Amino acid sequence: MPKVAVVAYGHTKFSNEDLKIESVLLRATKNLFDSTPNLEQKDIDSVLVSTNNNSKYLSAILSEMTGIQPKIAHSVESLCNSGTNAIVSAYSYIASGLADVILISGAERYDSPGQILEWDNMRGEFKHPIFWASIFSKAYKREYSISEEDLAIVPVKNHKHAKKNPNAFSQKTISIEDVLNSKKLTEDLRLLDCSRPCTGGASILLTSEEFCKKFCDSPIWITGIGQKTTSASFTKNQGFDKMESTKQAAQMAFQMSNHSSENIDVMEVHDAFSVCEPIALESMGFSESGGGIKMIKESYSSENFKINPRGGLLGTGHPLGATGISQTIEIVQQLQFKAEKRQVETASVGLVHNMSAAATSSTVLVLEN
Amino acid sequence: MPKVAVVAYGHTKFSNEDLKIESVLLRATKNLFDSTPNLEQKDIDSVLVSTNNNSKYLSAILSEMTGIQPKIAHSVESLCNSGTNAIVSAYSYIASGLADVILISGAERYDSPGQILEWDNMRGEFKHPIFWASIFSKAYKREYSISEEDLAIVPVKNHKHAKKNPNAFSQKTISIEDVLNSKKLTEDLRLLDCSRPCTGGASILLTSEEFCKKFCDSPIWITGIGQKTTSASFTKNQGFDKMESTKQAAQMAFQMSNHSSENIDVMEVHDAFSVCEPIALESMGFSESGGGIKMIKESYSSENFKINPRGGLLGTGHPLGATGISQTIEIVQQLQFKAEKRQVETASVGLVHNMSAAATSSTVLVLEN
Numbered sequence: 001m002p003k004v005a006v007v008a009y010g011h012t013k014f015s016n017e018d019l020k021i022e023s024v025l026l027r028a029t030k031n032l033f034d035s036t037p038n039l040e041q042k043d044i045d046s047v048l049v050s051t052n053n054n055s056k057y058l059s060a061i062l063s064e065m066t067g068i069q070p071k072i073a074h075s076v077e078s079l080c081n082s083g084t085n086a087i088v089s090a091y092s093y094i095a096s097g098l099a100d101v102i103l104i105s106g107a108e109r110y111d112s113p114g115q116i117l118e119w120d121n122m123r124g125e126f127k128h129p130i131f132w133a134s135i136f137s138k139a140y141k142r143e144y145s146i147s148e149e150d151l152a153i154v155p156v157k158n159h160k161h162a163k164k165n166p167n168a169f170s171q172k173t174i175s176i177e178d179v180l181n182s183k184k185l186t187e188d189l190r191l192l193d194c195s196r197p198c199t200g201g202a203s204i205l206l207t208s209e210e211f212c213k214k215f216c217d218s219p220i221w222i223t224g225i226g227q228k229t230t231s232a233s234f235t236k237n238q239g240f241d242k243m244e245s246t247k248q249a250a251q252m253a254f255q256m257s258n259h260s261s262e263n264i265d266v267m268e269v270h271d272a273f274s275v276c277e278p279i280a281l282e283s284m285g286f287s288e289s290g291g292g293i294k295m296i297k298e299s300y301s302s303e304n305f306k307i308n309p310r311g312g313l314l315g316t317g318h319p320l321g322a323t324g325i326s327q328t329i330e331i332v333q334q335l336q337f338k339a340e341k342r343q344v345e346t347a348s349v350g351l352v353h354n355m356s357a358a359a360t361s362s363t364v365l366v367l368e369n
Numbered sequence: 370m371p372k373v374a375v376v377a378y379g380h381t382k383f384s385n386e387d388l389k390i391e392s393v394l395l396r397a398t399k400n401l402f403d404s405t406p407n408l409e410q411k412d413i414d415s416v417l418v419s420t421n422n423n424s425k426y427l428s429a430i431l432s433e434m435t436g437i438q439p440k441i442a443h444s445v446e447s448l449c450n451s452g453t454n455a456i457v458s459a460y461s462y463i464a465s466g467l468a469d470v471i472l473i474s475g476a477e478r479y480d481s482p483g484q485i486l487e488w489d490n491m492r493g494e495f496k497h498p499i500f501w502a503s504i505f506s507k508a509y510k511r512e513y514s515i516s517e518e519d520l521a522i523v524p525v526k527n528h529k530h531a532k533k534n535p536n537a538f539s540q541k542t543i544s545i546e547d548v549l550n551s552k553k554l555t556e557d558l559r560l561l562d563c564s565r566p567c568t569g570g571a572s573i574l575l576t577s578e579e580f581c582k583k584f585c586d587s588p589i590w591i592t593g594i595g596q597k598t599t600s601a602s603f604t605k606n607q608g609f610d611k612m613e614s615t616k617q618a619a620q621m622a623f624q625m626s627n628h629s630s631e632n633i634d635v636m637e638v639h640d641a642f643s644v645c646e647p648i649a650l651e652s653m654g655f656s657e658s659g660g661g662i663k664m665i666k667e668s669y670s671s672e673n674f675k676i677n678p679r680g681g682l683l684g685t686g687h688p689l690g691a692t693g694i695s696q697t698i699e700i701v702q703q704l705q706f707k708a709e710k711r712q713v714e715t716a717s718v719g720l721v722h723n724m725s726a727a728a729t730s731s732t733v734l735v736l737e738n
Contacts, residue, residue, distance in 0.1 A: 001465065001466055002465075047598075052425055054423045054482065055487065056421055056446060056448055056482065056483050056487070057446075057447065057448045057486075057601055057725065057726060059447060059598070060447070060598050060600070060601035060725070060726070060729060060730055061601040063598055063600075063601065064600045064601040064602060069597070069598060069599055069600075070597075070598050071595075071596045071597055071598075071621070072454070072457065072596050073447060073454075073596075073598040073730060074445050074446060074447035074450075074451065074454040074455075074458070075444075075445070075446040075447065076443050076444070076445060077425060077426075077443060077444040077446065078426065078428060078429070078442060078443035078444065079425055079426045081443075082443070085441070085442075085443040088441065088467070089443070089458055089461075089462075091465070091467075092458075092461040092462045092464075092465040092467050093458075093461045093465075094465075095461075095464075095465035095466070095467075096370065096371075096460070096461040096462075096463075096464035096465040097370055097464070098457070098460075098461050098464075098594065113423065113425065114425050117426075118424065118425070119391070119424065119425075119426060119430050225467065226440075227440045227441050227442075228438070228439075228440055229416075229428070229429050229432055229438060229439050229440075229442040230438055231429070231432075231433045231438075232426055232429035232430040232432065232433040233433060252440070356426065356429070357426060357429070360429060361429055361442060
């Protein structure tokens with residue numbers, strides 16, 4: 001299969017600013033152009049937008065605002081998993097030969113309509129994601145004798161990492177006690193267990209092997225792709241202490257890249273809520289079932305940045321359509337040894353895990369330098 | 370490049386029914402399954418949805434409703450051009466090797482938010498497509514000394530064709546006089562010059578060469594793809610009696626397929642308004658500038674179905690996200706010699722032309738049997 005590289009990226013600070021979606025897309029894309037001296041508008045032959053915003057024709061609008069006249073131009077939506085879906089779509093346009101240089105821009109406002117799971121009438125009135133996260137938390141704690149205090153290590157670690165990420169929403173250090181004393185939203189979920197919806201954008205440039213060297217000395221290759229949708233409704237999920245779609249997506253991505261969980265040096269994992277991080281690690285085979293928290297605690301105490309160096313969703317914030325692209329940018333920076341204060345020591349193979357709606361769908365990417 | 374085939378399709382009747390978008394997607398997809406005896410849910414590895422509807426996660430929802438657990442699943446939006454964008458995206462997933470069997474379902478409600486061009490502040494208060502269509506009509510009539518009566522042949526022909534299409538919204542025969550006596554919406558546009566927003570769905574199944582024979586004895590191949598976005602704003606359009614994006618998309622599709630306008634036996638053209646059909650024909654090279662109406666009149670008087678056999682958008686109705694897929698289904702049926710009362714005599718090479726927002730973006734597909 002033809003090789004596809006990530007060669008450039010741009011990012012906005014994640015915030016609670018009241019910006020129009022077009023402005024967020026533009027800011028992230030301007031940042032990409034500003035940091036890529038050799039890039040001209042005419043080099044770009046396709047523009048994909050990733051968002052849950054209700055505005056239409058955003059790929060054409062972003063193209064006009066930035067002076068690009070692309071061949072392929074459309075929006076991609078799959079809730080929180082939109083950004084990685086757009087990256088996989090761009091990968092396929094390049095690998096199929098239909099395009100060579102693709103700009104993907106993800107953006108969201110703090111009030112995104114993707115935050116309410118409107119369609120699932122089986123949820124009754126419980127359409128906000130905190131309700132599925134709460135059920136996951138209860139099931140996971142009960143199944144593996146995990147305490148609320150054990151789970152609190154996830155936001156503590158990820159806020160710590162986010163402090164070293166200038167684009168992250170959170171710049172605060174929080175303690176286990178802060179998590180345990182934060183507002184109780186449900187019986188099994190507190191405020192600091194939840195990622196924060198925010199306004200933010202992230203843009204990334206993918207190219208074919210032939211074009212990558214024009215823009216970048218250290219292209220990062222997408223070598224593994226796995227995707228799976230098991231359902232749309234939470235109630236069809238198989239078990240509330242596992243993520244079946246994540247498991248299958250990881251298996252596909254590992255198979256395609258000829259790697260396994262043992263080879264992964266650094267990863268971004270979709271920690272929309274504290275409990276998601278250990279379950280995702282277990283579902284991808286990084287630990288046995290119930291062992292995710294132990295792995296996270298060891299990572300925290302040894303002060304390495306292997307798991308969610310960017311700060312994850314808990315520390316960085318969660319602008320839905322931008323998240324998967326922001327995650328990918330972090331892994332690219334790690335593999336380019338450009339992650340500054342967040343840099344892991346060894347970085348040859350990285351992983352991105354993104355998902356939607358109680359892990360009813362997941363994407364896993366493997367990247368290599 | 371690996372070959373990609375259309376092997377199955379399903380369609381709803383286009384109507385003004387007040388259905389939920391999920392129901393429209395489901396109806397079109399059920400129709401596809403019902404007409405494809407060998408198809409099982411587990412054969413389908415990807416599901417794309419094409420729509421302007423504001424509902425999220427529709428690809429996962431359609432998958433759950435139909436019992437499919439796909440790898441790739443997301444929505445695609447690019448206004449009226451969404452359906453053909455989704456087809457091109459599916460093509461690239463298959464040609465790149467990421468997928469083998471992809472269901473694409475397009476659907477819209479009569480009250481689609483894609484009918485108002487909200488973003489373009491340069492339009493002042495004139496955000497409804499009738500205003501750009503009116504300016505195109507004025508410019509085209511003036512430039513080539515075309516009369517209102519000349520243009521009226523387009524809806525007359527397309528309503529005539531639609532009468533032979535059981536899924537079309539219009540089942541009425543209309544005359545030149547009917548068009549000229551219909552309600553005047555602007556100085557240069559009457560009601561029967563406009564396609565009708567409606568509720569409708571169309572689903573299509575694309576496969577790799579390896580899988581096509583399981584589902585179909587007469588696969589139709591997508592051999593040419595062209596796409597171009599020149600702007601988002603109408604005011605950046607180059608000339609109001611031409612379609613630059615359509616011209617470039619056609620050139621790309623002809624080059625890729627090694628065909629020219631002379632080889633095309635049958636085509637669906639995006640006639641959102643009467644004036645669009647001759648301009649699109651001219652921009653794709655089927656006639657010299659200003660000669661489109663003559664070509665349409667000849668086609669009408671010789672009673673052939675070469676141009677918009679389905680009835681175009683004017684006769685069939687225009688449910689935005691479904692339109693490009695419905696157009697493609699028509700050309701597939703023609704190339705399979707299954708178009709019944711609309712069948713053209715010779716059908717080896719067919720063409721689909723779709724576009725958005727005053728032809729600021731266009732897609733052209735070439736299909737062959």
